[in-house]
Amino acid sequence: MQEEHFKKLENMYHAAPFQELIKSKLKISEGEAELEMEIDPILYHAAHAIHGFVYFKMMDDVAIFAANSMEKEFFLLTSSFNLYFLRPVQSGKIRGVGKVVSRTKSQYIAEAVIYNDEDKEIGRGSGAFAISRKPFAELPGYRLD
Numbered sequence: 001m002q003e004e005h006f007k008k009l010e011n012m013y014h015a016a017p018f019q020e021l022i023k024s025k026l027k028i029s030e031g032e033a034e035l036e037m038e039i040d041p042i043l044y045h046a047a048h049a050i051h052g053f054v055y056f057k058m059m060d061d062v063a064i065f066a067a068n069s070m071e072k073e074f075f076l077l078t079s080s081f082n083l084y085f086l087r088p089v090q091s092g093k094i095r096g097v098g099k100v101v102s103r104t105k106s107q108y109i110a111e112a113v114i115y116n117d118e119d120k121e122i123g124r125g126s127g128a129f130a131i132s133r134k135p136f137a138e139l140p141g142y143r144l145d
Helices: 002-015 052-068
Strands: 024-029 032-038 074-085 093-103 107-115 121-135
Touching: 002 024, 002 052, 024 052, 032 052, 052 074, 052 093, 052 107, 052 121, 074 107
Parallel strands: none
Antiparallel strands: 024 032, 032 093, 074 121, 093 107, 107 121
């Protein structure tokens, strides 16, 4: 049952229309998520490195899906996120790892770290995720085909 929930979350993530722009691969386990993506120059800012939104999106995705792995009924929403940009990236692959570090009745706290393809830390953040009223079962992509 738990593995099925993880697979449904992965399907939901990959079914989102925005994923056409950010081609990445998500893997979920209990309280953790990992994401990998190849850098595409379309994601560059004017100084020819990936734009900060890519850092945020990757950190937010791995943190919230780590938390979603522990929530069985309702989708979570990001209520706050703090992040640090540590070094620019221009090519190769990046990998994000998210882990739940705290859980209360109404929210989850998760941390995220992203690495370049030399395994150097390029960004770090943490977020708070509130439980929504939207059941997973009502969300597009949350199914196994």
